[in-house]
Amino acid sequence: MDNPHPAISFDNTEYAFAYKTDQELKKANFLFSSMGYESLVKLGTRITPWAIKVGLPIKGIIRNTIFKQFVGGETLEETARVANKLEQFGVQVILDYGVEGKEGEENFDHACEEFIKVINYAATQHSMPFMSIKVTGFARFALLEKLDAAATDKSGYEGRVHTEVLNEEEKAEWQRVVARMHKIISAAAAKNIGVLVDAEETWIQDPVDALTMQMMELYNLDKVIVYNTVQLYRHDRLAFLKDSFEQAVNKRFILGAKLVRGAYMEKERKRAEEMGYPSPIQPSKEASDRDYNAGVEFCIEHLDKISLIVASHNEYSSLRAAELLDQKGLPHNHPHIHFSQLYGMSDNITFNLAKAGLPVSKYLPFGPIHDVVPYLMRRAQENSSVSGQTGRELGLIRKEMKRRKLR
Numbered sequence: 001m002d003n004p005h006p007a008i009s010f011d012n013t014e015y016a017f018a019y020k021t022d023q024e025l026k027k028a029n030f031l032f033s034s035m036g037y038e039s040l041v042k043l044g045t046r047i048t049p050w051a052i053k054v055g056l057p058i059k060g061i062i063r064n065t066i067f068k069q070f071v072g073g074e075t076l077e078e079t080a081r082v083a084n085k086l087e088q089f090g091v092q093v094i095l096d097y098g099v100e101g102k103e104g105e106e107n108f109d110h111a112c113e114e115f116i117k118v119i120n121y122a123a124t125q126h127s128m129p130f131m132s133i134k135v136t137g138f139a140r141f142a143l144l145e146k147l148d149a150a151a152t153d154k155s156g157y158e159g160r161v162h163t164e165v166l167n168e169e170e171k172a173e174w175q176r177v178v179a180r181m182h183k184i185i186s187a188a189a190a191k192n193i194g195v196l197v198d199a200e201e202t203w204i205q206d207p208v209d210a211l212t213m214q215m216m217e218l219y220n221l222d223k224v225i226v227y228n229t230v231q232l233y234r235h236d237r238l239a240f241l242k243d244s245f246e247q248a249v250n251k252r253f254i255l256g257a258k259l260v261r262g263a264y265m266e267k268e269r270k271r272a273e274e275m276g277y278p279s280p281i282q283p284s285k286e287a288s289d290r291d292y293n294a295g296v297e298f299c300i301e302h303l304d305k306i307s308l309i310v311a312s313h314n315e316y317s318s319l320r321a322a323e324l325l326d327q328k329g330l331p332h333n334h335p336h337i338h339f340s341q342l343y344g345m346s347d348n349i350t351f352n353l354a355k356a357g358l359p360v361s362k363y364l365p366f367g368p369i370h371d372v373v374p375y376l377m378r379r380a381q382e383n384s385s386v387s388g389q390t391g392r393e394l395g396l397i398r399k400e401m402k403r404r405k406l407r
């Protein structure tokens, strides 16, 4: 596809990898080459979670390879090294406390406290305007699943959580979830840090959307604190985005929208097939791209009332957003626009957007190795040969290695 914004180019690998030493670049080359082997990724993603669980001594290998590439550190303080380096190149950071799959009230309370620690820490840094949360970090998956199953209109935003299907104990449990969400968002509002609520599996998403929208209604009045994530690999989400906007206009709050394509495609399709319901995923990549770009256009069209985060590694989508801003005469530092890529991926987009004066960040997960394994496994799958992303990353890394005469 032609570059819709010829003044910005993502081909400059010197800018893209300026923050990496020769040694780091060689390591990235090795890692992405390995992820090019589909069978290796399949085996690795199956064995690693098990090996960590039974305590096999593989943490050292993980720490020096995939963890270093995609994660900011094991503790909040360790992320400072990466954040400081990125800041030198005008790149901001979205901290992502990488806890996944831990259940139990104690763990949920702990995660809530950790999220608040992240907010307080981000508020002391120059380059951390947002942080991200996962509702499954502080809510039981099966509880969300039960609430989701009770939602009648899957395609739109109903604006309420169907607590009538819960028994008394579960209702109290849900109230604790809501209280944790309030605690996190009010801490963020007090420190003026944006909270991005990640989108997860379709079968738990409805209560997450409803709760997030309720928070927006309370906190997104004259500035934007809360952002929902819209996964445009779902065929119903462009309508959902427009519906959310309508609700925001009616209730007079600003919509915070982080647009992604979506990370759980295979899992979603597999479940739909196994359980015999129509897949919620778009029929093709082209359909996901079409809706993603339409979502970007819709948000930029209404940028006075929507704060948009273009969260993507797709060059065309990122350039198209920049082009639309210019066409509308909107400044690159408009407070309602932000771009973001995952740490360890698509540095060519991030660093060249920063060079063009656009606000851009890296999503930077952190946490103990055993906690971030699910995140790492998703990155391995995303970068395996099937997805085509490996080719893209490797091509850029090798181009830069050649430029530095390393190969």
Ligand SMILES: Cc1cc2nc3c(=O)[nH]c(=O)nc-3n(C[C@H](O)[C@H](O)[C@H](O)COP(=O)(O)OP(=O)(O)OC[C@H]3O[C@@H](n4cnc5c(N)ncnc54)[C@H](O)[C@@H]3O)c2cc1C
Pocket (backbone or CB within 6 Å): 197, 198, 199, 200, 229, 231, 233, 260, 261, 262, 263, 264, 265, 281, 282, 283, 284, 285, 286, 288, 311, 312, 313, 314, 340, 341, 342, 363, 382, 389
């Ligand atoms: C900052 C940031 C935050 C993120 N937060 C979330 C989040 O909260 N929730 C979440 O789910 N993901 C999240 N992601 C992950 C994101 O969903 C994937 O990185 C993303 O889908 C990759 O797509 P892309 O936009 O980079 O573009 P591309 O690389 O061009 O597109 C790849 C994507 O297209 C879609 N796709 C590929 N093939 C097909 C097909 N045959 N049919 C239909 N669709 C297809 C899939 O979603 C695939 O991941 C986040 C990503 C970023 C950068």
